[in-house]
Amino acid sequence: AQSVTQPDIHITVSEGASLELRCNYSYGATPYLFWYVQSPGQGLQLLLKYFSGDTLVQGIKGFEAEFKRSQSSFNLRKPSVHWSDAAEYFCAVGRGSGGYNKLIFGAGTRLAVHP
Amino acid sequence: GAVVSQHPSWVICKSGTSVKIECRSLDFQATTMFWYRQFPKQSLMLMATSNEGSKATYEQGVEKDKFLINHASLTLSTLTVTSAHPEDSSFYICSAKDFGYGYTFGSGTRLTIV
Numbered sequence: 001a002q003s004v005t006q007p008d009i010h011i012t013v014s015e016g017a018s019l020e021l022r023c024n025y026s027y028g029a030t031p032y033l034f035w036y037v038q039s040p041g042q043g044l045q046l047l048l049k050y051f052s053g054d055t056l057v058q059g060i061k062g063f064e065a066e067f068k069r070s071q072s073s074f075n076l077r078k079p080s081v082h083w084s085d086a087a088e089y090f091c092a093v094g095r096g097s098g099g100y101n102k103l104i105f106g107a108g109t110r111l112a113v114h115p
Numbered sequence: 116g117a118v119v120s121q122h123p124s125w126v127i128c129k130s131g132t133s134v135k136i137e138c139r140s141l142d143f144q145a146t147t148m149f150w151y152r153q154f155p156k157q158s159l160m161l162m163a164t165s166n167e168g169s170k171a172t173y174e175q176g177v178e179k180d181k182f183l184i185n186h187a188s189l190t191l192s193t194l195t196v197t198s199a200h201p202e203d204s205s206f207y208i209c210s211a212k213d214f215g216y217g218y219t220f221g222s223g224t225r226l227t228i229v
Protein backbone atom coordinates (compact mmCIF):
# COMPACT_ATOMS: atom_id res chain seq x y z
CA ALA A 1 0.00 0.00 0.00
CA GLN A 2 1.10 3.53 -0.65
CA SER A 3 2.38 5.46 2.32
CA VAL A 4 4.34 8.54 3.24
CA THR A 5 6.62 8.81 6.24
CA GLN A 6 7.84 12.02 7.76
CA PRO A 7 10.20 10.87 10.50
CA ASP A 8 10.48 14.21 12.26
CA ILE A 9 7.36 15.30 14.09
CA HIS A 10 8.86 18.54 15.32
CA ILE A 11 11.94 20.48 14.27
CA THR A 12 13.37 23.69 15.72
CA VAL A 13 15.93 25.78 13.88
CA SER A 14 17.41 29.22 14.35
CA GLU A 15 16.53 31.96 11.92
CA GLY A 16 19.06 32.02 9.12
CA ALA A 17 20.03 28.40 9.55
CA SER A 18 19.57 25.81 6.86
CA LEU A 19 16.66 23.38 6.92
CA GLU A 20 15.99 19.88 5.69
CA LEU A 21 12.68 18.11 6.23
CA ARG A 22 12.66 14.42 5.49
CA CYS A 23 10.08 12.50 3.52
CA ASN A 24 10.09 8.85 2.51
CA TYR A 25 7.42 7.23 0.41
CA SER A 26 6.28 3.78 -0.49
CA TYR A 27 4.77 3.50 -3.94
CA GLY A 28 4.96 0.83 -6.60
CA ALA A 29 5.12 3.08 -9.63
CA THR A 30 6.73 6.41 -10.42
CA PRO A 31 5.43 8.68 -7.71
CA TYR A 32 3.93 12.10 -8.01
CA LEU A 33 5.27 13.95 -4.99
CA PHE A 34 4.23 17.15 -3.29
CA TRP A 35 5.20 19.37 -0.40
CA TYR A 36 2.58 21.56 1.22
CA VAL A 37 2.77 24.10 4.04
CA GLN A 38 -0.03 24.84 6.48
CA SER A 39 -0.24 27.78 8.85
CA PRO A 40 -2.42 27.36 11.97
CA GLY A 41 -6.11 27.23 11.14
CA GLN A 42 -5.45 27.57 7.43
CA GLY A 43 -5.62 25.42 4.36
CA LEU A 44 -2.63 24.04 2.54
CA GLN A 45 -0.35 25.91 0.19
CA LEU A 46 1.66 24.08 -2.43
CA LEU A 47 5.40 24.61 -2.10
CA LEU A 48 6.52 22.39 -4.95
CA LYS A 49 5.77 19.19 -6.81
CA TYR A 50 7.61 16.51 -8.73
CA PHE A 51 6.18 14.55 -11.60
CA SER A 52 9.17 13.69 -13.77
CA GLY A 53 12.35 15.11 -15.22
CA ASP A 54 14.94 16.97 -13.20
CA THR A 55 15.11 15.43 -9.77
CA LEU A 56 15.88 18.75 -8.10
CA VAL A 57 12.70 20.78 -7.92
CA GLN A 58 12.50 24.46 -7.13
CA GLY A 59 9.48 25.81 -5.33
CA ILE A 60 8.12 28.98 -3.85
CA LYS A 61 9.52 30.86 -0.87
CA GLY A 62 13.05 29.63 -1.58
CA PHE A 63 12.30 25.96 -0.99
CA GLU A 64 13.64 23.10 -3.05
CA ALA A 65 13.31 19.32 -2.90
CA GLU A 66 15.28 16.47 -4.37
CA PHE A 67 13.74 13.23 -5.56
CA LYS A 68 15.96 10.23 -4.91
CA ARG A 69 14.45 7.07 -6.29
CA SER A 70 17.11 4.80 -4.79
CA GLN A 71 16.27 6.08 -1.33
CA SER A 72 12.53 6.56 -1.91
CA SER A 73 12.94 10.04 -0.56
CA PHE A 74 11.79 13.54 -1.39
CA ASN A 75 13.42 15.79 1.19
CA LEU A 76 12.58 19.47 1.41
CA ARG A 77 15.38 21.99 1.88
CA LYS A 78 15.87 25.68 2.39
CA PRO A 79 19.30 27.31 2.74
CA SER A 80 18.25 30.06 5.14
CA VAL A 81 15.10 29.89 7.24
CA HIS A 82 13.00 32.96 8.01
CA TRP A 83 10.79 33.36 11.07
CA SER A 84 7.76 33.35 8.78
CA ASP A 85 8.57 29.78 7.73
CA ALA A 86 7.30 28.48 11.08
CA ALA A 87 4.39 26.22 10.14
CA GLU A 88 3.36 22.61 9.55
CA TYR A 89 4.84 20.93 6.51
CA PHE A 90 3.25 17.97 4.77
CA CYS A 91 4.73 15.65 2.21
CA ALA A 92 2.24 13.84 -0.02
CA VAL A 93 2.23 11.26 -2.77
CA GLY A 94 -0.38 11.13 -5.51
CA ARG A 95 -1.80 7.76 -6.36
CA GLY A 96 -4.29 6.36 -8.79
CA SER A 97 -4.41 6.48 -12.55
CA GLY A 98 -2.37 9.37 -13.83
CA GLY A 99 -0.63 9.56 -10.49
CA TYR A 100 -2.70 12.34 -9.06
CA ASN A 101 -6.16 11.03 -8.40
CA LYS A 102 -5.70 10.94 -4.63
CA LEU A 103 -3.21 12.44 -2.26
CA ILE A 104 -1.80 10.45 0.62
CA PHE A 105 -0.27 12.66 3.28
CA GLY A 106 2.51 12.10 5.74
CA ALA A 107 1.96 12.90 9.39
CA GLY A 108 3.54 16.31 9.01
CA THR A 109 6.53 18.09 10.51
CA ARG A 110 6.00 21.12 12.71
CA LEU A 111 8.72 23.68 12.20
CA ALA A 112 9.57 26.20 14.90
CA VAL A 113 12.00 29.03 14.20
CA HIS A 114 14.00 30.68 16.95
CA PRO A 115 14.98 34.32 16.45
CA GLY B 116 -3.32 30.79 -10.26
CA ALA B 117 -5.95 28.31 -9.22
CA VAL B 118 -8.10 29.41 -6.30
CA VAL B 119 -10.46 27.34 -4.19
CA SER B 120 -12.87 29.11 -1.89
CA GLN B 121 -14.31 27.28 1.10
CA HIS B 122 -17.18 28.54 3.25
CA PRO B 123 -17.84 28.99 6.03
CA SER B 124 -14.41 29.29 7.62
CA TRP B 125 -15.88 28.39 10.97
CA VAL B 126 -19.27 27.30 12.26
CA ILE B 127 -20.77 26.32 15.59
CA CYS B 128 -23.86 24.14 15.58
CA LYS B 129 -26.06 22.43 18.08
CA SER B 130 -25.90 18.68 18.35
CA GLY B 131 -28.43 16.97 16.10
CA THR B 132 -28.48 19.63 13.42
CA SER B 133 -27.01 19.46 9.94
CA VAL B 134 -24.40 21.78 8.52
CA LYS B 135 -23.31 22.37 4.95
CA ILE B 136 -19.81 23.33 3.84
CA GLU B 137 -19.20 24.70 0.35
CA CYS B 138 -16.12 24.35 -1.79
CA ARG B 139 -15.87 26.42 -4.97
CA SER B 140 -13.23 26.57 -7.66
CA LEU B 141 -13.14 30.24 -8.61
CA ASP B 142 -11.10 30.38 -11.79
CA PHE B 143 -11.12 26.87 -13.15
CA GLN B 144 -13.44 23.94 -13.58
CA ALA B 145 -12.94 21.13 -11.16
CA THR B 146 -14.37 17.82 -12.24
CA THR B 147 -12.89 16.21 -9.18
CA MET B 148 -12.78 17.56 -5.65
CA PHE B 149 -11.66 15.96 -2.44
CA TRP B 150 -12.79 16.31 1.15
CA TYR B 151 -10.40 15.87 4.04
CA ARG B 152 -10.75 15.86 7.78
CA GLN B 153 -7.98 16.97 10.08
CA PHE B 154 -7.84 16.48 13.82
CA PRO B 155 -5.73 18.84 15.95
CA LYS B 156 -2.02 18.44 15.32
CA GLN B 157 -2.64 15.54 12.97
CA SER B 158 -2.41 14.94 9.28
CA LEU B 159 -5.17 15.13 6.71
CA MET B 160 -7.41 12.13 6.31
CA LEU B 161 -9.10 11.75 2.95
CA MET B 162 -12.82 11.28 3.45
CA ALA B 163 -14.14 11.13 -0.06
CA THR B 164 -13.60 11.96 -3.71
CA SER B 165 -16.30 14.08 -5.28
CA ASN B 166 -16.89 13.77 -9.01
CA GLU B 167 -19.08 16.21 -10.88
CA GLY B 168 -22.35 14.64 -11.92
CA SER B 169 -21.83 11.33 -10.17
CA LYS B 170 -21.82 9.83 -6.73
CA ALA B 171 -18.93 10.49 -4.43
CA THR B 172 -16.45 7.77 -3.62
CA TYR B 173 -15.96 7.38 0.10
CA GLU B 174 -12.88 6.08 1.85
CA GLN B 175 -13.16 3.03 4.02
CA GLY B 176 -14.65 3.79 7.39
CA VAL B 177 -16.34 7.05 6.38
CA GLU B 178 -20.09 7.06 6.88
CA LYS B 179 -21.64 8.13 3.61
CA ASP B 180 -25.02 8.72 5.23
CA LYS B 181 -23.51 11.12 7.73
CA PHE B 182 -21.24 12.97 5.35
CA LEU B 183 -23.30 13.77 2.27
CA ILE B 184 -21.35 15.05 -0.71
CA ASN B 185 -22.87 16.74 -3.72
CA HIS B 186 -20.92 17.90 -6.76
CA ALA B 187 -23.67 19.35 -8.91
CA SER B 188 -21.55 21.68 -11.03
CA LEU B 189 -18.01 21.98 -12.30
CA THR B 190 -17.21 24.65 -9.73
CA LEU B 191 -19.06 23.60 -6.60
CA SER B 192 -18.92 20.66 -4.23
CA THR B 193 -20.72 20.58 -0.89
CA LEU B 194 -20.23 18.49 2.22
CA THR B 195 -23.21 18.19 4.55
CA VAL B 196 -22.64 16.77 7.99
CA THR B 197 -26.01 15.34 8.99
CA SER B 198 -27.27 14.93 12.55
CA ALA B 199 -23.97 16.26 13.79
CA HIS B 200 -22.58 15.27 17.15
CA PRO B 201 -19.64 16.57 19.16
CA GLU B 202 -17.37 13.84 17.80
CA ASP B 203 -17.89 15.32 14.33
CA SER B 204 -16.15 18.48 15.45
CA SER B 205 -13.05 18.87 13.35
CA PHE B 206 -11.29 20.89 10.68
CA TYR B 207 -12.60 20.04 7.22
CA ILE B 208 -10.62 20.93 4.11
CA CYS B 209 -11.53 20.57 0.47
CA SER B 210 -9.25 20.47 -2.52
CA ALA B 211 -9.64 20.36 -6.27
CA LYS B 212 -7.54 19.01 -9.07
CA ASP B 213 -6.42 22.07 -10.94
CA PHE B 214 -5.18 22.78 -14.43
CA GLY B 215 -1.54 22.60 -13.32
CA TYR B 216 -1.81 18.89 -12.68
CA GLY B 217 -1.80 19.58 -8.99
CA TYR B 218 -4.23 20.14 -6.20
CA THR B 219 -5.43 23.43 -4.78
CA PHE B 220 -6.79 23.51 -1.26
CA GLY B 221 -9.46 25.60 0.36
CA SER B 222 -8.74 27.46 3.57
CA GLY B 223 -10.67 24.98 5.66
CA THR B 224 -13.74 25.00 7.90
CA ARG B 225 -13.54 24.70 11.64
CA LEU B 226 -16.70 22.84 12.70
CA THR B 227 -17.67 22.79 16.35
CA ILE B 228 -20.70 20.87 17.56
CA VAL B 229 -22.00 21.81 20.99
